[in-house]
Amino acid sequence: MILQLNHLHRKPAASTTQEVVDTLYALLEEGRLEREQFARLRVHLDWIQYRQNFRECVMTMGPTNDRRGESHPEEVRIDMRQVTPGGLRDALLRTMMAGHAVPAPFQDAVFLEDFRSFRESIAWGFNHLYWHRLADWEEFTGRSYDQVLPGGKSDANHPGAVADCVADFWTLLRDLENRKQLPEEIFVLEIGVGMGKRSGLWLDRFRALDTERGTKYYPRLKFLLGDYALATLERSRPAVKDHLDLCSFVVVDALNPLKNLAFLRHKVLHIHLTNVYDNLPDEEFARREGRLYAVQVRAYVPAADARRISEESGIGAADIPRTVNRLLEGGPDYLSDRKRGLVFWQEVWLAMRLEERLVSLEDLPDVALPSGLHQEQLEEALEDAPSEVRFHMSSGALESFQNTVPLLHPRGFLQVQDIFVTNFNEYRLGFHGPGKLDGSIVNWVNGVLLREVGERAGYDVHFAPFHYRPGSRTSILYTTQRE
Amino acid sequence: MTLPILPTTVVGSYSMPGWLERLKTEYYARRISRRDLDEIHDTAVKAAIKDEEMAGLDIISDGELRRDNMIDYFAERLPGVQIDHATKKFHYDLYDSKVQGKLPSGPLGLVDDFKFLRANTERETKFCITGPHTLAKRIHNEFYASEQEFAMDLGRVMNPELKAIAKAGAHFIQIDEPYFSGFPEDFEWGIKALNALVEGVEAKIAVHICYGNRYGKPSWEGSYKYLLPGIFDAHVQQLTLEFARRGGEDLELFRELPPRLELGVGVIDVKTQAVETPHQVAERIRKALEVIPAERLFILPDCGLLHLPRDVAFAKLSAMVEGTRLVRKELKH
Numbered sequence: 001m002i003l004q005l006n007h008l009h010r011k012p013a014a015s016t017t018q019e020v021v022d023t024l025y026a027l028l029e030e031g032r033l034e035r036e037q038f039a040r041l042r043v044h045l046d047w048i049q050y051r052q053n054f055r056e057c058v059m060t061m062g063p064t065n066d067r068r069g070e071s072h073p074e075e076v077r078i079d080m081r082q083v084t085p086g087g088l089r090d091a092l093l094r095t096m097m098a099g100h101a102v103p104a105p106f107q108d109a110v111f112l113e114d115f116r117s118f119r120e121s122i123a124w125g126f127n128h129l130y131w132h133r134l135a136d137w138e139e140f141t142g143r144s145y146d147q148v149l150p151g152g153k154s155d156a157n158h159p160g161a162v163a164d165c166v167a168d169f170w171t172l173l174r175d176l177e178n179r180k181q182l183p184e185e186i187f188v189l190e191i192g193v194g195m196g197k198r199s200g201l202w203l204d205r206f207r208a209l210d211t212e213r214g215t216k217y218y219p220r221l222k223f224l225l226g227d228y229a230l231a232t233l234e235r236s237r238p239a240v241k242d243h244l245d246l247c248s249f250v251v252v253d254a255l256n257p258l259k260n261l262a263f264l265r266h267k268v269l270h271i272h273l274t275n276v277y278d279n280l281p282d283e284e285f286a287r288r289e290g291r292l293y294a295v296q297v298r299a300y301v302p303a304a305d306a307r308r309i310s311e312e313s314g315i316g317a318a319d320i321p322r323t324v325n326r327l328l329e330g331g332p333d334y335l336s337d338r339k340r341g342l343v344f345w346q347e348v349w350l351a352m353r354l355e356e357r358l359v360s361l362e363d364l365p366d367v368a369l370p371s372g373l374h375q376e377q378l379e380e381a382l383e384d385a386p387s388e389v390r391f392h393m394s395s396g397a398l399e400s401f402q403n404t405v406p407l408l409h410p411r412g413f414l415q416v417q418d419i420f421v422t423n424f425n426e427y428r429l430g431f432h433g434p435g436k437l438d439g440s441i442v443n444w445v446n447g448v449l450l451r452e453v454g455e456r457a458g459y460d461v462h463f464a465p466f467h468y469r470p471g472s473r474t475s476i477l478y479t480t481q482r483e
Numbered sequence: 484m485t486l487p488i489l490p491t492t493v494v495g496s497y498s499m500p501g502w503l504e505r506l507k508t509e510y511y512a513r514r515i516s517r518r519d520l521d522e523i524h525d526t527a528v529k530a531a532i533k534d535e536e537m538a539g540l541d542i543i544s545d546g547e548l549r550r551d552n553m554i555d556y557f558a559e560r561l562p563g564v565q566i567d568h569a570t571k572k573f574h575y576d577l578y579d580s581k582v583q584g585k586l587p588s589g590p591l592g593l594v595d596d597f598k599f600l601r602a603n604t605e606r607e608t609k610f611c612i613t614g615p616h617t618l619a620k621r622i623h624n625e626f627y628a629s630e631q632e633f634a635m636d637l638g639r640v641m642n643p644e645l646k647a648i649a650k651a652g653a654h655f656i657q658i659d660e661p662y663f664s665g666f667p668e669d670f671e672w673g674i675k676a677l678n679a680l681v682e683g684v685e686a687k688i689a690v691h692i693c694y695g696n697r698y699g700k701p702s703w704e705g706s707y708k709y710l711l712p713g714i715f716d717a718h719v720q721q722l723t724l725e726f727a728r729r730g731g732e733d734l735e736l737f738r739e740l741p742p743r744l745e746l747g748v749g750v751i752d753v754k755t756q757a758v759e760t761p762h763q764v765a766e767r768i769r770k771a772l773e774v775i776p777a778e779r780l781f782i783l784p785d786c787g788l789l790h791l792p793r794d795v796a797f798a799k800l801s802a803m804v805e806g807t808r809l810v811r812k813e814l815k816h
Contacts, residue, residue: 266701266728410695455576457698
């Protein structure tokens with residue numbers, strides 16, 4: 001058995017570790033575990049960063065459909081936050097004794113879908129609903145999105161970070177002007193503006209710097225505020241009220257900004273995104289004993305939660321999947337009254353878990369790597385990775401990057417403020433999502449793969465720690481021309 | 484060989500297949516031999532020639548598929564240029580290369596590339612060479628007093644190779660100088676270096692100047708205004724320029740082009756995978772015809788096609804040929 005502690009900062013975990021070992025030995029001695037099974041165990045003790053997530057306390061996962069008949073390690077993942085005193089033994093027994101085909105906790109669970117890539121999971125339908133009915137959700141919970149962020153506010157609006165960004169941009173403009181290459185119109189694009197606070201701060205700062213240095217760049221600015229819906233963009237308008245004559249509000253699909261903004265190809269001198277990539281559809285892969293697997297998931301509501309939701313909502317447990325589909329298609333209003341719909345939405349979301357399984361890539365008829373990522377690049381990136389590793393493909397983020405950089409002017413740069421894994425080894429040092437952040441999904445972004453995609457697109461991708469707030473987990477990705 | 488009116492050709496490179504990229508990487512990792520790679524290159528070049536012919540081009544190139552990129556292929560062949568072979572991750576990246584002494588003269592081995600092209604098509608050919616200004620910008624100079632001096636010497640050293648290529652039967656040679664657009668302040672001496680390169684070469688000479696195509700994106704933006712009137716000092720017979728992506732705004736600048744100069748007009752945007760229709764191409768040609776007579780107009784993509792998938796590159800060339808046919812018909816009436 002291999003016991004792997006995927007967390008470093010929580011001292012009380014040591015006692016739980018001992019409890020895990022003792023419990024597993026007890027099960028072995030009682031004959032509840034086979035010796036051979038015991039030897040194959042790989043037990044991961046995770047500290048799930050997001051208290052709200054998609055995990056059970058104990059989960060098992062192994063490769064499916066192994067045509068070679070090889071004996072694989074049996075992976076057990078334990079969420080240390082969910083371990084309750086005395087509850088571990090039951091949780092382990094319940095999960096491990098059931099085998100992989102039909103894990104015990106799910107026997108009478110209500111499944112919301114069949115196994116599929118996480119990217120295709122219904123979980124993203126909830127995420128989509130959250131952003132499109134954010135006002136309803138916020139009114140119902142009494143909390144704004146900013147308030148539920150770790151720390152209670154967004155690092156996006158840090159004045160120091162904004163000032164440095166503006167200073168870098170001004171330097172670029174001056175350099176272009178010196179080379180007689182400054183375009184008449186200076187395009188800047190912010191994607192995912194939310195309430196527009198950062199855009200407002202940025203424009204205030206830029207105007208002040210331009211006035212101070214007498215460069216007259218400000219009147220030449222064309223500042224585009226982009227987000228997924230006009231209603232959201234309306235919320236950003238007050239924050240830039242002093243600069244409205246320079247601003248345009250554009251609906252932008254973060255996965256493909258080029259679609260709506262093709263007329264700006266090779267024209268935008270600066271593009272900025274904050275906390276967008278961590279909320280784009282993603283999927284996970286794993287390497288086990290030299291072989292690559294896709295992690296497939298199946299969303300379900302645990303039986304106890306399903307019974308409770310059923311009693312509270314008057315919707316039969318068997319009808320929950322159909323009602324969820326109606327909710328995701330039509331929003332909470334479609335459940336006869338909005339309040340009832342909002343309660344159902346929130347309860348299902350909080351209870352929802354993801355069952356997982358590994359599927360060998362050889363067994364998948366069609367493995368499409370994200371646009372811009374070539375198989376040899378993935379193989380090369382994995383050469384430096386731990387031999388056993390589970391990682392994000394960050395397909396949504398890669399797609400977004402690939403469809404954003406063509407907008408950049410040849411001398412322009414992209415900045416993305418987000419949570420990045422910049423080295424595959426980090427996946428062994430902690431859990432990096434997916435988690436639930438209020439009604440949305442949050443996932444760390446695979447910076448190693450972004451770097452690979454960037455190189456082929458002609459950009460070097462760098463990551464700078466966000467040093468403006470001690471303890472911040474965010475980094476700033478910025479691009480430079482790959483000459 | 485008689486060319487039709489509005490002859491169609493490529494700027495030089497053809498789509499670099501993914502499998503060829505991978506095999507080049509295998510070669511650098513020493514997993515396949517030089518001999519195997521040469522054979523692979525021969526096969527790929529023949530396929531590119533065939534595609535160009537099938538698309539209907541009048542003038543054929545070798546697709547430049549032997550070349551990692553427009554710099555390294557020449558840097559590796561220039562005697563006296565030192566290359567750090569450890570500095571490159573992907574074949575398209577550039578080596579760190581430098582010159583620490585006066586460049587000696589010597590053959591560059593390009594004549595064989597041309598002979599291979601000549602042997603594999605019966606159509607008219609074009610052979611492309613990276614120019615001295617662009618090479619001087621990318622090869623680190625640690626010897627010459629200035630970049631200008633370095634570029635002039637590059638022109639001197641490469642000139643005999645061009646003469647040999649012409650002697651081997653090349654009627655049409657194109658010099659690629661995209662870095663003019665990034666460094667217009669060098670333009671005056673860049674033209675002198677270009678003239679040193681082509682001096683006494685008995686072939687039609689074109690110079691291709693675009694706004695860069697590294698990794699399939701432009702390296703600079705601006706206007707072709709800087710070319711005028713200095714470009715008239717260049718000892719060339721044709722200018723090959725990028726107009727499709729940039730909207731043709733600069734076309735008007737070339738209304739007064741001296742009669743001795745032809746214009747190769749870019750009518751295919753190589754930085755997008757969206758395939759133009761023949762009618763779009765025809766419209767771009769008609770716009771060019773407003774400023775220059777058909778007898779002096781050549782039809783090309785904006786730049787090389789190496790970053791486009793093969794099916795897209797082929798479709799774009801086919802649309803270009805079809806669009807040109809539409810205009811030719813109009814000219815007959």
